[in-house]
Amino acid sequence: MRTVHVQKIVDEVARLCQEACYDLPPDVLKAIEAASSSEKSPLGQGILAKLVENAYLASRERVPCCHDTGIAAVFLEIGQDVHLTGGSLHEAVQEGVRRGYREGCLRKSVVGDPLLRVNTGDNTPAVVHTEIVDGDRITLSVLPKGGGSENMSALSFLLPGEGAGGVKKFVLDTVKNAGGKACPPLVVGVGIGGTFDYVALLAKKALLRRIGTYNKQPHLARLEMELLELINKTGIGPLGLGGSNTALWVAVESFGAHITALPVAVNLQCHAARRKLCTI
Protein backbone atom coordinates (compact mmCIF):
# COMPACT_ATOMS: atom_id res chain seq x y z
CA MET A 1 0.00 0.00 0.00
CA ARG A 2 1.41 3.39 -1.02
CA THR A 3 0.28 6.49 0.82
CA VAL A 4 -0.35 9.77 -1.00
CA HIS A 5 -1.38 12.97 0.74
CA VAL A 6 -4.25 14.77 -0.99
CA GLN A 7 -2.22 18.02 -0.91
CA LYS A 8 -0.16 16.44 -3.68
CA ILE A 9 -3.35 16.19 -5.75
CA VAL A 10 -4.16 19.86 -5.09
CA ASP A 11 -0.67 20.94 -6.17
CA GLU A 12 -0.57 18.81 -9.27
CA VAL A 13 -4.07 19.73 -10.47
CA ALA A 14 -3.24 23.43 -10.01
CA ARG A 15 -0.03 23.05 -12.00
CA LEU A 16 -1.62 20.98 -14.76
CA CYS A 17 -4.47 23.47 -15.26
CA GLN A 18 -2.00 26.27 -15.87
CA GLU A 19 0.49 24.35 -17.98
CA ALA A 20 -2.31 22.89 -20.10
CA CYS A 21 -3.61 26.38 -20.88
CA TYR A 22 -0.18 27.87 -21.61
CA ASP A 23 1.50 25.05 -23.53
CA LEU A 24 -0.20 23.36 -26.41
CA PRO A 25 0.90 19.69 -26.37
CA PRO A 26 3.90 19.13 -28.71
CA ASP A 27 1.96 16.61 -30.83
CA VAL A 28 -0.84 19.15 -31.38
CA LEU A 29 1.56 21.95 -32.25
CA LYS A 30 3.35 19.66 -34.69
CA ALA A 31 0.04 18.74 -36.31
CA ILE A 32 -0.93 22.41 -36.74
CA GLU A 33 2.49 23.13 -38.25
CA ALA A 34 2.04 20.24 -40.68
CA ALA A 35 -1.44 21.49 -41.57
CA SER A 36 -0.05 24.94 -42.18
CA SER A 37 2.36 23.61 -44.80
CA SER A 38 -0.18 21.31 -46.48
CA GLU A 39 -3.11 23.77 -46.51
CA LYS A 40 -4.42 24.64 -49.95
CA SER A 41 -6.28 27.83 -49.09
CA PRO A 42 -4.04 30.92 -48.85
CA LEU A 43 -6.37 32.39 -46.22
CA GLY A 44 -6.18 29.11 -44.31
CA GLN A 45 -2.37 29.07 -44.51
CA GLY A 46 -2.26 32.52 -42.99
CA ILE A 47 -4.58 31.50 -40.17
CA LEU A 48 -2.63 28.34 -39.35
CA ALA A 49 0.65 30.26 -39.35
CA LYS A 50 -0.87 32.70 -36.85
CA LEU A 51 -2.05 29.82 -34.67
CA VAL A 52 1.49 28.44 -34.57
CA GLU A 53 2.86 31.88 -33.71
CA ASN A 54 0.18 32.22 -31.03
CA ALA A 55 1.10 28.88 -29.45
CA TYR A 56 4.79 29.78 -29.20
CA LEU A 57 3.97 33.22 -27.83
CA ALA A 58 1.62 31.82 -25.16
CA SER A 59 4.16 29.25 -24.07
CA ARG A 60 7.01 31.76 -23.93
CA GLU A 61 5.07 34.39 -22.03
CA ARG A 62 3.20 31.91 -19.79
CA VAL A 63 -0.26 33.14 -20.83
CA PRO A 64 -3.28 31.15 -22.01
CA CYS A 65 -3.09 30.30 -25.73
CA CYS A 66 -6.87 30.69 -25.92
CA HIS A 67 -8.93 33.02 -23.75
CA ASP A 68 -11.53 30.31 -23.23
CA THR A 69 -9.67 28.27 -20.66
CA GLY A 70 -12.70 26.05 -20.42
CA ILE A 71 -14.40 23.97 -17.85
CA ALA A 72 -11.80 21.61 -16.42
CA ALA A 73 -12.31 17.92 -17.10
CA VAL A 74 -10.13 15.97 -14.70
CA PHE A 75 -9.41 12.27 -15.11
CA LEU A 76 -8.00 10.29 -12.24
CA GLU A 77 -6.77 6.76 -12.64
CA ILE A 78 -6.10 5.59 -9.12
CA GLY A 79 -4.12 2.46 -8.47
CA GLN A 80 -5.93 0.12 -6.12
CA ASP A 81 -2.85 -0.03 -3.90
CA VAL A 82 -2.87 3.70 -3.21
CA HIS A 83 -4.12 5.02 0.09
CA LEU A 84 -5.10 8.69 0.02
CA THR A 85 -4.72 10.61 3.27
CA GLY A 86 -5.23 14.14 4.57
CA GLY A 87 -8.76 14.84 3.42
CA SER A 88 -11.27 14.40 0.66
CA LEU A 89 -9.97 13.53 -2.79
CA HIS A 90 -12.93 15.22 -4.46
CA GLU A 91 -12.36 18.46 -2.55
CA ALA A 92 -8.64 18.28 -3.37
CA VAL A 93 -9.35 18.21 -7.09
CA GLN A 94 -11.74 21.15 -6.86
CA GLU A 95 -9.24 23.08 -4.74
CA GLY A 96 -6.54 22.37 -7.31
CA VAL A 97 -8.74 23.77 -10.06
CA ARG A 98 -9.62 26.80 -7.95
CA ARG A 99 -5.96 27.55 -7.27
CA GLY A 100 -4.79 26.81 -10.80
CA TYR A 101 -7.31 29.14 -12.39
CA ARG A 102 -6.74 31.90 -9.86
CA GLU A 103 -2.95 31.83 -9.79
CA GLY A 104 -2.63 31.23 -13.51
CA CYS A 105 -4.87 34.19 -14.47
CA LEU A 106 -7.08 31.77 -16.39
CA ARG A 107 -10.59 32.84 -17.29
CA LYS A 108 -13.34 31.72 -14.91
CA SER A 109 -15.89 30.28 -17.29
CA VAL A 110 -18.18 28.19 -15.12
CA VAL A 111 -21.65 28.93 -13.74
CA GLY A 112 -22.80 27.12 -10.63
CA ASP A 113 -26.25 26.28 -11.92
CA PRO A 114 -27.04 25.79 -15.61
CA LEU A 115 -30.36 27.63 -15.38
CA LEU A 116 -29.65 30.34 -12.79
CA ARG A 117 -26.29 31.01 -14.50
CA VAL A 118 -24.26 32.79 -11.87
CA ASN A 119 -20.49 32.52 -12.40
CA THR A 120 -18.87 30.71 -9.48
CA GLY A 121 -15.81 32.94 -9.87
CA ASP A 122 -13.30 30.13 -9.38
CA ASN A 123 -14.00 27.83 -12.33
CA THR A 124 -15.40 25.08 -10.14
CA PRO A 125 -17.05 22.69 -10.29
CA ALA A 126 -14.65 20.71 -12.44
CA VAL A 127 -16.00 17.56 -14.05
CA VAL A 128 -14.15 14.69 -12.42
CA HIS A 129 -13.88 11.10 -13.64
CA THR A 130 -12.26 8.56 -11.35
CA GLU A 131 -11.32 5.05 -12.22
CA ILE A 132 -9.70 2.39 -10.09
CA VAL A 133 -6.89 0.64 -11.91
CA ASP A 134 -4.17 -1.86 -11.01
CA GLY A 135 -0.98 -0.78 -9.29
CA ASP A 136 0.07 1.88 -6.82
CA ARG A 137 0.25 4.98 -8.97
CA ILE A 138 -2.17 7.80 -9.76
CA THR A 139 -2.44 9.19 -13.28
CA LEU A 140 -3.92 12.65 -13.38
CA SER A 141 -5.05 14.24 -16.63
CA VAL A 142 -6.48 17.72 -17.00
CA LEU A 143 -8.34 18.68 -20.14
CA PRO A 144 -9.55 22.30 -20.11
CA LYS A 145 -12.52 22.11 -22.44
CA GLY A 146 -13.59 25.24 -24.31
CA GLY A 147 -17.24 25.91 -25.01
CA GLY A 148 -17.06 26.52 -28.77
CA SER A 149 -16.26 22.95 -29.69
CA GLU A 150 -17.96 21.24 -26.75
CA ASN A 151 -21.26 22.88 -27.69
CA MET A 152 -21.17 21.34 -31.15
CA SER A 153 -20.65 17.78 -29.92
CA ALA A 154 -23.40 15.19 -30.46
CA LEU A 155 -24.66 11.75 -29.48
CA SER A 156 -26.91 9.36 -31.34
CA PHE A 157 -28.22 5.82 -31.17
CA LEU A 158 -27.82 4.28 -34.60
CA LEU A 159 -29.39 1.03 -35.70
CA PRO A 160 -26.90 -1.81 -35.34
CA GLY A 161 -27.40 -2.56 -39.04
CA GLU A 162 -26.07 0.86 -39.98
CA GLY A 163 -22.59 -0.27 -38.92
CA ALA A 164 -19.39 1.60 -39.71
CA GLY A 165 -21.07 3.43 -42.60
CA GLY A 166 -23.65 4.88 -40.24
CA VAL A 167 -20.94 5.92 -37.79
CA LYS A 168 -19.05 7.72 -40.55
CA LYS A 169 -22.15 9.57 -41.67
CA PHE A 170 -22.97 10.68 -38.14
CA VAL A 171 -19.42 11.89 -37.48
CA LEU A 172 -19.34 13.78 -40.78
CA ASP A 173 -22.74 15.36 -40.16
CA THR A 174 -21.61 16.51 -36.71
CA VAL A 175 -18.42 18.07 -38.11
CA LYS A 176 -20.33 19.78 -40.94
CA ASN A 177 -22.94 21.11 -38.57
CA ALA A 178 -20.20 22.58 -36.38
CA GLY A 179 -18.47 24.25 -39.34
CA GLY A 180 -16.46 27.26 -38.24
CA LYS A 181 -18.13 27.46 -34.83
CA ALA A 182 -15.88 24.85 -33.27
CA CYS A 183 -12.56 26.45 -34.34
CA PRO A 184 -11.28 23.86 -36.79
CA PRO A 185 -8.89 22.23 -37.52
CA LEU A 186 -10.38 19.84 -35.00
CA VAL A 187 -9.41 16.82 -33.05
CA VAL A 188 -12.45 14.56 -33.28
CA GLY A 189 -13.08 12.17 -30.40
CA VAL A 190 -15.49 9.37 -31.26
CA GLY A 191 -17.02 6.92 -28.81
CA ILE A 192 -18.78 3.82 -30.11
CA GLY A 193 -20.66 1.33 -27.92
CA GLY A 194 -21.42 1.14 -24.23
CA THR A 195 -24.46 2.92 -22.86
CA PHE A 196 -25.87 6.45 -23.10
CA ASP A 197 -23.54 7.79 -20.41
CA TYR A 198 -20.53 5.66 -21.25
CA VAL A 199 -20.35 6.40 -24.96
CA ALA A 200 -19.91 10.11 -24.24
CA LEU A 201 -17.11 9.33 -21.81
CA LEU A 202 -15.41 7.20 -24.44
CA ALA A 203 -15.53 10.11 -26.88
CA LYS A 204 -14.02 12.45 -24.31
CA LYS A 205 -11.34 9.96 -23.35
CA ALA A 206 -10.42 9.64 -27.02
CA LEU A 207 -9.32 13.29 -26.82
CA LEU A 208 -6.67 12.33 -24.28
CA ARG A 209 -4.88 10.20 -26.86
CA ARG A 210 -1.83 11.72 -28.52
CA ILE A 211 -2.13 12.75 -32.15
CA GLY A 212 -0.38 10.15 -34.27
CA THR A 213 -1.36 7.16 -32.14
CA TYR A 214 -4.00 4.97 -33.76
CA ASN A 215 -6.44 2.70 -31.98
CA LYS A 216 -4.81 -0.68 -31.35
CA GLN A 217 -7.63 -2.55 -33.06
CA PRO A 218 -7.00 -2.64 -36.82
CA HIS A 219 -10.64 -2.09 -37.86
CA LEU A 220 -10.88 0.98 -35.63
CA ALA A 221 -7.52 2.32 -36.79
CA ARG A 222 -8.82 2.00 -40.34
CA LEU A 223 -12.00 3.82 -39.36
CA GLU A 224 -9.89 6.63 -37.88
CA MET A 225 -7.91 6.99 -41.09
CA GLU A 226 -10.99 6.93 -43.28
CA LEU A 227 -12.80 9.47 -41.12
CA LEU A 228 -9.84 11.85 -41.15
CA GLU A 229 -9.68 11.69 -44.91
CA LEU A 230 -13.43 12.24 -45.29
CA ILE A 231 -13.52 15.15 -42.84
CA ASN A 232 -10.69 16.86 -44.69
CA LYS A 233 -12.70 16.66 -47.89
CA THR A 234 -15.60 18.67 -46.47
CA GLY A 235 -13.82 21.90 -47.41
CA ILE A 236 -14.63 23.50 -44.04
CA GLY A 237 -10.96 24.31 -43.48
CA PRO A 238 -9.22 26.43 -40.83
CA LEU A 239 -11.83 28.32 -38.79
CA GLY A 240 -14.48 27.26 -41.31
CA LEU A 241 -13.38 29.79 -43.92
CA GLY A 242 -12.71 27.07 -46.48
CA GLY A 243 -9.70 24.83 -46.95
CA SER A 244 -8.21 21.38 -46.92
CA ASN A 245 -7.46 21.02 -43.19
CA THR A 246 -10.65 20.55 -41.18
CA ALA A 247 -9.31 17.98 -38.72
CA LEU A 248 -5.87 17.30 -37.33
CA TRP A 249 -6.80 13.90 -35.99
CA VAL A 250 -9.64 11.45 -35.32
CA ALA A 251 -9.48 9.11 -32.32
CA VAL A 252 -12.03 6.34 -31.83
CA GLU A 253 -12.64 4.47 -28.57
CA SER A 254 -15.05 1.58 -28.37
CA PHE A 255 -16.74 -0.71 -25.85
CA GLY A 256 -19.20 -3.60 -25.95
CA ALA A 257 -22.83 -2.74 -26.60
CA HIS A 258 -26.31 -4.16 -26.10
CA ILE A 259 -27.53 -6.42 -28.92
CA THR A 260 -30.08 -3.79 -29.95
CA ALA A 261 -27.81 -0.75 -29.78
CA LEU A 262 -25.12 1.14 -31.65
CA PRO A 263 -24.52 4.30 -29.63
CA VAL A 264 -22.13 6.86 -31.11
CA ALA A 265 -20.82 10.04 -29.49
CA VAL A 266 -18.74 12.69 -31.19
CA ASN A 267 -16.82 15.03 -28.92
CA LEU A 268 -15.35 17.85 -30.94
CA GLN A 269 -12.13 19.45 -29.80
CA CYS A 270 -10.90 22.70 -31.33
CA HIS A 271 -7.31 23.27 -32.42
CA ALA A 272 -6.58 24.51 -28.90
CA ALA A 273 -6.45 20.83 -27.95
CA ARG A 274 -5.12 21.33 -24.47
CA ARG A 275 -4.34 18.46 -22.14
CA LYS A 276 -1.69 17.74 -19.61
CA LEU A 277 -1.08 14.68 -17.52
CA CYS A 278 1.21 13.52 -14.76
CA THR A 279 1.80 10.40 -12.75
CA ILE A 280 2.03 10.46 -9.00
Added chain:
Amino acid sequence: MATHRLITPLLDADIEKLHSGDEVLLTGPIYTARDAAHKRLLELLEKKRELPVDLRGQVIYYSGPCPPKPGQVIGSAGPTTAYRMDLFTPAMLEYGVKGTIGKGPRLEKVREACVRYRAVYLAGIGGASALLAKTVKKADIVAYEDLGTEAVHRLEVEDFPLIVAYDIYGGDIYSEGIGKYKEI
Protein backbone atom coordinates in the same frame (compact mmCIF):
# COMPACT_ATOMS: atom_id res chain seq x y z
CA MET B 1 -8.26 39.23 -51.98
CA ALA B 2 -7.29 42.65 -50.73
CA THR B 3 -5.90 43.72 -47.38
CA HIS B 4 -7.32 46.93 -45.89
CA ARG B 5 -5.99 49.01 -43.03
CA LEU B 6 -8.97 50.63 -41.36
CA ILE B 7 -9.51 52.98 -38.46
CA THR B 8 -12.57 52.94 -36.21
CA PRO B 9 -15.25 54.23 -36.12
CA LEU B 10 -15.92 52.82 -39.58
CA LEU B 11 -17.19 55.15 -42.29
CA ASP B 12 -19.57 54.13 -45.06
CA ALA B 13 -16.73 54.63 -47.53
CA ASP B 14 -14.61 52.06 -45.60
CA ILE B 15 -17.39 49.53 -45.49
CA GLU B 16 -18.13 49.82 -49.18
CA LYS B 17 -14.57 48.69 -49.98
CA LEU B 18 -14.88 45.45 -48.05
CA HIS B 19 -15.69 42.14 -49.70
CA SER B 20 -16.02 38.74 -48.09
CA GLY B 21 -12.62 37.07 -47.87
CA ASP B 22 -10.68 40.35 -47.68
CA GLU B 23 -8.25 40.78 -44.84
CA VAL B 24 -8.49 43.77 -42.52
CA LEU B 25 -6.04 45.29 -40.06
CA LEU B 26 -8.14 47.33 -37.67
CA THR B 27 -6.89 50.20 -35.52
CA GLY B 28 -8.77 52.33 -33.01
CA PRO B 29 -11.33 51.72 -30.28
CA ILE B 30 -13.57 48.63 -30.34
CA TYR B 31 -16.05 47.50 -27.69
CA THR B 32 -16.42 44.05 -26.18
CA ALA B 33 -19.88 42.66 -25.48
CA ARG B 34 -21.11 39.10 -25.11
CA ASP B 35 -24.35 37.37 -24.23
CA ALA B 36 -25.12 39.07 -20.92
CA ALA B 37 -24.16 42.59 -22.05
CA HIS B 38 -26.19 42.18 -25.24
CA LYS B 39 -29.22 41.22 -23.25
CA ARG B 40 -28.98 44.45 -21.24
CA LEU B 41 -28.23 46.63 -24.27
CA LEU B 42 -31.21 45.23 -26.13
CA GLU B 43 -33.54 45.86 -23.22
CA LEU B 44 -32.49 49.52 -23.32
CA LEU B 45 -32.95 49.73 -27.09
CA GLU B 46 -36.41 48.22 -26.80
CA LYS B 47 -37.37 50.80 -24.18
CA LYS B 48 -35.86 53.49 -26.42
CA ARG B 49 -33.48 54.42 -23.62
CA GLU B 50 -29.92 55.57 -24.07
CA LEU B 51 -27.12 53.01 -23.98
CA PRO B 52 -24.37 53.40 -21.37
CA VAL B 53 -21.92 53.85 -24.28
CA ASP B 54 -22.69 55.32 -27.67
CA LEU B 55 -22.06 52.44 -30.05
CA ARG B 56 -23.27 54.10 -33.24
CA GLY B 57 -20.63 53.73 -35.94
CA GLN B 58 -18.62 51.44 -33.67
CA VAL B 59 -17.41 47.87 -33.86
CA ILE B 60 -18.45 45.28 -31.28
CA TYR B 61 -16.03 42.52 -30.38
CA TYR B 62 -17.59 39.33 -29.04
CA SER B 63 -14.91 38.49 -26.53
CA GLY B 64 -14.48 37.66 -22.88
CA PRO B 65 -10.80 38.12 -22.05
CA CYS B 66 -8.73 36.36 -19.41
CA PRO B 67 -7.70 38.39 -16.37
CA PRO B 68 -4.44 40.25 -17.10
CA LYS B 69 -1.19 39.10 -15.55
CA PRO B 70 0.87 41.83 -13.86
CA GLY B 71 2.20 44.10 -16.60
CA GLN B 72 -0.33 43.01 -19.23
CA VAL B 73 -2.82 45.47 -20.76
CA ILE B 74 -5.32 42.65 -21.10
CA GLY B 75 -5.26 38.88 -20.69
CA SER B 76 -5.61 36.59 -23.70
CA ALA B 77 -8.57 37.87 -25.71
CA GLY B 78 -9.88 36.08 -28.78
CA PRO B 79 -13.27 36.06 -30.48
CA THR B 80 -16.09 33.92 -29.15
CA THR B 81 -18.65 32.06 -31.26
CA ALA B 82 -20.81 34.73 -32.88
CA TYR B 83 -24.08 32.88 -33.43
CA ARG B 84 -25.00 33.16 -29.76
CA MET B 85 -25.46 36.89 -30.38
CA ASP B 86 -27.54 36.41 -33.55
CA LEU B 87 -30.78 37.09 -31.71
CA PHE B 88 -29.57 40.57 -30.84
CA THR B 89 -27.51 41.54 -33.87
CA PRO B 90 -30.13 42.83 -36.34
CA ALA B 91 -31.39 45.29 -33.70
CA MET B 92 -27.85 46.38 -32.87
CA LEU B 93 -27.10 47.03 -36.55
CA GLU B 94 -30.37 48.89 -36.95
CA TYR B 95 -29.32 51.06 -34.02
CA GLY B 96 -26.11 51.93 -35.84
CA VAL B 97 -23.36 49.45 -34.96
CA LYS B 98 -21.20 49.17 -38.10
CA GLY B 99 -19.27 46.00 -37.46
CA THR B 100 -19.22 42.90 -35.32
CA ILE B 101 -16.24 40.64 -34.64
CA GLY B 102 -16.63 36.99 -33.72
CA LYS B 103 -16.02 33.54 -35.07
CA GLY B 104 -18.09 31.08 -37.04
CA PRO B 105 -21.07 31.31 -39.38
CA ARG B 106 -24.27 33.02 -38.28
CA LEU B 107 -27.96 32.96 -39.06
CA GLU B 108 -29.15 34.10 -42.46
CA LYS B 109 -30.91 37.04 -40.82
CA VAL B 110 -27.56 38.44 -39.70
CA ARG B 111 -26.18 38.26 -43.23
CA GLU B 112 -29.31 40.03 -44.46
CA ALA B 113 -29.10 42.65 -41.72
CA CYS B 114 -25.50 43.40 -42.79
CA VAL B 115 -26.85 44.24 -46.27
CA ARG B 116 -29.83 46.20 -45.01
CA TYR B 117 -27.99 48.30 -42.43
CA ARG B 118 -24.68 48.50 -44.32
CA ALA B 119 -22.55 46.78 -41.70
CA VAL B 120 -19.93 44.04 -41.77
CA TYR B 121 -19.32 40.87 -39.80
CA LEU B 122 -15.60 40.33 -39.36
CA ALA B 123 -14.12 36.95 -38.47
CA GLY B 124 -11.42 37.04 -35.84
CA ILE B 125 -8.83 34.30 -35.52
CA GLY B 126 -10.51 31.97 -33.07
CA GLY B 127 -8.04 30.61 -30.56
CA ALA B 128 -5.21 33.04 -31.37
CA SER B 129 -6.00 34.85 -28.14
CA ALA B 130 -2.46 35.47 -26.87
CA LEU B 131 -1.45 36.98 -30.20
CA LEU B 132 -4.61 39.09 -30.45
CA ALA B 133 -4.13 40.45 -26.92
CA LYS B 134 -0.82 41.91 -28.12
CA THR B 135 -2.68 44.20 -30.52
CA VAL B 136 -4.60 45.72 -27.60
CA LYS B 137 -2.80 48.85 -26.42
CA LYS B 138 -5.32 50.02 -23.84
CA ALA B 139 -8.31 48.44 -22.13
CA ASP B 140 -10.95 50.04 -19.93
CA ILE B 141 -14.24 48.78 -18.59
CA VAL B 142 -16.90 51.24 -19.73
CA ALA B 143 -20.13 49.51 -18.67
CA TYR B 144 -21.56 46.61 -16.69
CA GLU B 145 -18.52 46.03 -14.51
CA ASP B 146 -20.56 43.56 -12.47
CA LEU B 147 -20.49 41.15 -15.42
CA GLY B 148 -16.77 40.40 -14.91
CA THR B 149 -15.27 39.00 -18.09
CA GLU B 150 -18.56 39.83 -19.83
CA ALA B 151 -18.41 43.55 -18.97
CA VAL B 152 -18.24 46.05 -21.85
CA HIS B 153 -14.56 46.91 -22.37
CA ARG B 154 -13.27 49.64 -24.61
CA LEU B 155 -10.15 48.32 -26.28
CA GLU B 156 -7.69 50.43 -28.25
CA VAL B 157 -6.37 48.03 -30.86
CA GLU B 158 -3.59 48.40 -33.37
CA ASP B 159 -3.54 46.33 -36.55
CA PHE B 160 -5.98 43.77 -35.20
CA PRO B 161 -6.10 41.03 -37.89
CA LEU B 162 -9.54 40.13 -39.27
CA ILE B 163 -11.20 38.57 -42.27
CA VAL B 164 -14.37 39.98 -43.80
CA ALA B 165 -16.98 37.26 -43.29
CA TYR B 166 -20.22 39.04 -44.33
CA ASP B 167 -20.09 42.18 -46.44
CA ILE B 168 -22.78 44.69 -47.44
CA TYR B 169 -23.26 42.95 -50.78
CA GLY B 170 -24.54 39.69 -49.33
CA GLY B 171 -21.16 37.97 -49.56
CA ASP B 172 -20.44 35.17 -47.07
CA ILE B 173 -16.92 33.74 -46.84
CA TYR B 174 -18.13 30.65 -44.97
CA SER B 175 -20.25 29.31 -47.81
CA GLU B 176 -17.97 30.68 -50.54
CA GLY B 177 -14.77 29.33 -48.97
CA ILE B 178 -16.17 25.90 -48.18
CA GLY B 179 -17.68 25.69 -51.68
CA LYS B 180 -14.24 26.24 -53.16
CA TYR B 181 -12.49 23.43 -51.29
CA LYS B 182 -15.29 20.90 -50.87
CA GLU B 183 -14.52 17.49 -52.39
CA ILE B 184 -17.45 15.45 -51.08
